Amino acid sequence: NAGVTQTPKFQVLKTGQSMTLQCAQDMNHNSMYWYRQDPGMGLRLIYYSASEGTTDKGEVPNGYNVSRLNKREFSLRLESAAPSQTSVYFCASSITSGGTTDTQYFGPGTRLTVL
Amino acid sequence: DAKTTQPPSMDCAEGRAANLPCNHSTISGNEYVYWYRQIHSQGPQYIIHGLKNNETNEMASLIITEDRKSSTLILPHATLRDTAVYYCIVRVNLNNDMRFGAGTRLTVKP
Numbered sequence: 586n587a588g589v590t591q592t593p594k595f596q597v598l599k600t601g602q603s604m605t606l607q608c609a610q611d612m613n614h615n616s617m618y619w620y621r622q623d624p625g626m627g628l629r630l631i632y633y634s635a636s637e638g639t640t641d642k643g644e645v646p647n648g649y650n651v652s653r654l655n656k657r658e659f660s661l662r663l664e665s666a667a668p669s670q671t672s673v674y675f676c677a678s679s680i681t682s683g684g685t686t687d688t689q690y691f692g693p694g695t696r697l698t699v700l
Numbered sequence: 701d702a703k704t705t706q707p708p709s710m711d712c713a714e715g716r717a718a719n720l721p722c723n724h725s726t727i728s729g730n731e732y733v734y735w736y737r738q739i740h741s742q743g744p745q746y747i748i749h750g751l752k753n754n755e756t757n758e759m760a761s762l763i764i765t766e767d768r769k770s771s772t773l774i775l776p777h778a779t780l781r782d783t784a785v786y787y788c789i790v791r792v793n794l795n796n797d798m799r800f801g802a803g804t805r806l807t808v809k810p
Contacts (some may be wrong), residue, residue: 591744620800627787627800628744644799665721688734689798693741 586611589692591676597698598666606661608676608694617659617678618643619651619688621672628675634659635681666699673697704788709805712782718775720804722788725769732791733764734798735773737784744787744800747773778808 592607610617615636619627619645630643632682634653648670650662659678663670677689705723708751713720724733734749744790748755748762750771755762787803 618798625802627802628798629800651799673741677743688749689744690746693743694741696805 588612589676589678589690591674591692591695593695594693595696597700598663600667602666603662603664604666604697605663606674606676606697607658608660608678608692609658610678610690611657612678612680612690613656614683614690615656616675616676616687617653617669618679619649619659619661620675620677621645621670621692622675623672631661631674663697666697668699671697671699703799704790704801706786706788706800706801706804709807709809711809712775712778714780714808714810715777718778718782718806718808720773720775720786720788720806721770722773724768724788724790727768728788733768734773734789734791735760735762736787736789736798736800737782738787738803739781739784747786757789778806780808780810782806782807 587637589610618633622628625663629645631649634640637656640651652660673694675694676692679687679689732749732751736744738744748760750762753790764771785803785805787800
């Protein structure tokens with residue numbers, strides 16, 4: 586099992602460009618998440634998908650859109666990148682959402698720089 | 701929503717136990733305490749979680765006080781590979797929203 590995979594690993598964008606970050610999991614998990622981590626800070630939730638076909642906003646959703654393509658894949662799109670979106674982006678998955686004992690498993694991250 | 705307070709940094713000698721404290725004085729009765737760690741900008745890694753009883757697994761032990769207002773993560777025999785940022789998290793809501801704070805940067809020294 587590869588667990589949670591993310592592509593690309595690194596990306597540099599110019600202000601105003603768009604891009605999509607890809608995430609896939611092979612653990613048959615129902616729920617998937619996108620976080621961002623700014624230097625020296627903890628992770629903040631951008632969007633999550635409790636199950637296939639549903640998505641919900643997290644703590645910092647502005648400037649992002651998501652698509653739960655199928656049970657395995659959850660993508661994050663920046664329509665018009667801004668320097669404030671320079672960050673490391675982590676995708677995670679868990680078996681279910683809504684349970685108090687659910688554990689999230691994280692991917693290796695995508696390091697995005699917006700110039 | 702319960703918040704957590706952790707010391708920003710701690711040191712530990714290799715081979716000794718590392719005891720990482722966490723305060724969560726506003727925790728509610730149905731909220732669990734989770735611990736994750738992040739090694740050098742990798743994705744966070746789950747360590748352990750608990751509700752009110754002490755828990756142990758192959759990685760660590762979790763001690764939760766009787767009033768549940770604080771907890772301690774114990775790494776029984778710290779190694780250099782345990783150097784990481786450790787996050788104590790209390791589950792915010794039933795939608796699995798994990799609120800990560802700044803964590804404790806543990807440095808294990810030879």
